[in-house]
Amino acid sequence: NAGVTQTPKFRVLKTGQSMTLLCAQDMNHEYMYWYRQDPGMGLRLIHYSVGEGTTAKGEVPDGYNVSRLKKQNFLLGLESAAPSQTSVYFCASSYPRQGASGANVLTFGAGSRLTVL
Amino acid sequence: GESVGLHLPTLSVQEGDNSIINCAYSNSASDYFIWYKQESGKGPQFIIDIRSNMDKRQGQRVTVLLNKTVKHLSLQIAATQPGDSAVYFCAENLNFNKFYFGSGTKLNVKP
Numbered sequence: 001n002a003g004v005t006q007t008p009k010f011r012v013l014k015t016g017q018s019m020t021l022l023c024a025q026d027m028n029h030e031y032m033y034w035y036r037q038d039p040g041m042g043l044r045l046i047h048y049s050v051g052e053g054t055t056a057k058g059e060v061p062d063g064y065n066v067s068r069l070k071k072q073n074f075l076l077g078l079e080s081a082a083p084s085q086t087s088v089y090f091c092a093s094s095y096p097r098q099g100a101s102g103a104n105v106l107t108f109g110a111g112s113r114l115t116v117l
Numbered sequence: 118g119e120s121v122g123l124h125l126p127t128l129s130v131q132e133g134d135n136s137i138i139n140c141a142y143s144n145s146a147s148d149y150f151i152w153y154k155q156e157s158g159k160g161p162q163f164i165i166d167i168r169s170n171m172d173k174r175q176g177q178r179v180t181v182l183l184n185k186t187v188k189h190l191s192l193q194i195a196a197t198q199p200g201d202s203a204v205y206f207c208a209e210n211l212n213f214n215k216f217y218f219g220s221g222t223k224l225n226v227k228p
Contacts (some may be wrong), residue, residue: 004160035218040126042206043161043218058215090160097149097210104210105151108160 002026004109006091012115013081021076021112023091031094032074033058033106034066036087043090049074050096081116088113129225136197138222140190140207149210152181152192155221156203164192164205194224202226 004025013019023032030051035043035058045058049068063085065077074093078085089112097104130136142150148169153161167174167181167190174181180193190207204223208216 040220042220043208045215045217048215059217092160103166104149104216105163105166106153106161106216108162110158110160 004091004093004107006089006109006112008112009110010113012117013078014117015082017081018077018079019081019114020078021089021091021114023074023076023093023109025072025074025091025093025107027093027107028071029093029107030071030096031104032068033092033094034064034074034076035090035092036060037090037111038087046076046089078114081114083116086114086116126220127223127225129227130197132197132199132226132228134197136192136194136201136224136226138192138194138205138224140192140219142188142190142207142209142219144209144211145185145188147209147211150181150183150190151208151210151216152179152190153206153208153218154201154203155206161206197224197226199226199228 007022033048034046037043044060046064047066049055052071055066067075091109092106094106151166152164154164155161165176165179165181167183178195182191204221206218206221208218
């Protein structure tokens with residue numbers, strides 16, 4: 001049982017290049033998320049999905065696109081990378097929280113370190 | 118975005134001592150909170166959670182306290198071990214789908 005798997009783990013891009021980060025989960029989770037982590041900033045939500053075929057914007061969506069064509073996969077795309085997108089990216093997944101008494105524990109991947117020169 | 122912050126960015130404790138990590142949150146409507154542990158080079162891992170209708174919840178060697186009056190969370194780790202060295206994040210759940218994370222506290226455990 002792999003949990004949440006992110007590929008690639010490391011990538012270096014030049015400004016203006018495009019790339020896609022892939023997140024795969026094998027827990028049959030409905031919800032999936034992409035976060036970025038910068039020093040001193042904590043985790044910030046980029047985009048999320050509450051089910052196959054759906055996506056929504058988080059706190060910092062500009063410059064990123066996402067797709068959830070299959071329930072188990074959530075792709076994060078950078079169409080034209082900028083140095084400000086240098087960061088560590090984390091994918092997470094969870095079950096829906098079932099009401100106020102429910103839980104919504106995120107399971108995270110190991111991260112993808114992206115450097116944009 | 119919502120403001121979830123930590124009072125101490127770095128905490129150093131002696132092995133065997135108890136650790137207390139603090140977190141302030143800004144939105145009184147948040148009704149669910151989680152503490153995560155992140156070891157170097159890894160993704161955050163769930164430690165313990167608490168709902169807003171509770172003041173305290175205990176796990177194995179960890180206790181989370183919630184003070185809704187002052188919008189404050191704390192994570193207590195008993196008998197801190199070297200393996201507890203990591204960055205600890207609190208997160209608040211305002212809407213069911215989204216969490217807002219604090220910037221983290223680094224815990225250093227001295228042997």
